[in-house]
Amino acid sequence: MTLRLYDTLTKQKRTLEELPGFNRNNVRMYVCGPTVYDYAHIGNARPVIVFDVLYRLLRHLYGAEHVTYVRNITDIDDKINARAAEVAAAKGMTVEAARAEITAATAKQYDEDVAALGCLPPTHAPRATQYVPRMIAMIEALVASGHAYAADGHVLYDVSSKPDYGKLARRTLDEMIAGARVEVAPYKKNQMDFVLWKPSDALTPGWDSPWGRGRPGWHVECSAMGAALLGETFDIHGGGIDLMFPHHENEIAQSESAHRGHPLARVWMHNGFLQVEGEKMSKSLGNFVTIRDLLRGWRDQAWSGSVLRLAMLKTHYRQPINWSLRTLDESKRELSSWLAPIERFRICEEFDPNCSTTVPNKDVVSALSDDLGTPETITVLHSLHRAASRGDRQAARSLGRSLFFLGLLKPELVSAYKQGVSASGDVTDQELLENFALAEQLKTALLNNDEEFKTQLEQALEKRNLKAAYHQGAVILEPLQIGQVHKGDEIREAIEARNAARKAKDFKKSDRIRDELLAKGIVLKDNADGTTTWEVKR
């Protein structure tokens, strides 16, 4: 299987294995991670999910031990500093302590959010603060080679020192200057020169350097971390399309200049933007949605991380995506329909919940190998589902494995199946997903010591005849003990009474029972095998 990926730098699909220097025993990917000063929003979720799928594909193609994935955490940043100054003043602590507190808490939240979306942890998640000496060394090298200059406490990259500056954004220096709308700092030689190092005052976190106490510029953080963990040239560099300029352009300039012209990445990948209900997502428009919001409940519904993930993968990663309730709802429907045969054939029992990967269907691999064709992948899943629904156990197995591979079927969900949550016969896949979403929320509540939210969720579970058991940070849902009076028993009794009436051909009575349940929002289904199941009316 050859992997082809669209390279933003050359504007064409490249076959990874044919690129000079590619080594299948050492495949390296760098993706720009979050700046940790606030909750991650669903726009942030897109690259994380997209590149997680790529990471999984690379592990499958080349072996997990041969793939290194770095996703950094930016914990040096002026937005963070601004917030740190506020917190420091309010709590009477140093700015450095405040900065550390804010970034640690936000990074933890980020990890939880991303895990809920079914993403594997990257091989390395370096923090900028751990690499300041590397950054200083890189800046010194740039000054020494004439690509950078110190001025007025700052160190700036000299864009005129690199003739091909602008090659990623496909803009010449003249075009950039023509379009620029920013005031030019007086110490800059060229208008487009960007900061590698800037001075910090007493109220701003800073590190000692040859140019005085200061802090690195944003772009150099990624260049230094990438080089430290992946070497001068690596295979794939990813991120959102909005980072293409200036961030990635500047990374290229710095890294290539510091590394004797060696290219930074063999392939540059950029995911498209996300809108909410057709509008740009912004706090001022009031349509700003964080990952956390969605997992806790959005538009009066709890959404499982798997549903969000599927909704994100329905659109090809380079296309713009419109985030809407309708798409989420459809994703939920599709995912639950896929789970039906998996449950019926007890496919999950074949999986090892501790195994992070499993062998997917070959058509899935083939679709993904053509520039991450997730829409085509979903088509494959549908056709497997169709075959499985017709009774093809092999197809059900392949579907299950593929969903597992794609991160759409999580080990925890497998555990839930194994725990028999769905085996009682009166829980549908639809509900199972909802239960699972509750379990995920519960996990979040636990991690945040949010007792109120936890109690609220436990009550919601109780209404569904479930209770939560906690084992080493994992949440496992278990059916309530038999003997307790709960809704499920009432429904079961009603179903039994109705089936008795049906047997006696007293359809008037049986229909009345069904109507009574319907009035309570319970829909009955008489299955082909003679059993009767119920679900909550949609």
Place this chain on the structure above:
RNA sequence: GGCCACGUGGCGGAGUGGUGACGCAACGGUCUGCAAAACCGUGUACCCCGGUUCAAUUCCGGGCGUGGCCUCCA
């Protein structure tokens, strides 16, 4: 103002120079006492105007619309 994407049926969303992916919804059918579910089946879609071509939704040019970048931003 400069640069760049995108515009496909009721909805989501692929793809292609010439027999209408795929899903959701809708409609018809099969099955079951009836429903529901499940299964089977059903669609004269490619923003507008020119051009190239035997043939364009697909290529080229122009227009309109939406969005992004040029400033922190996934």
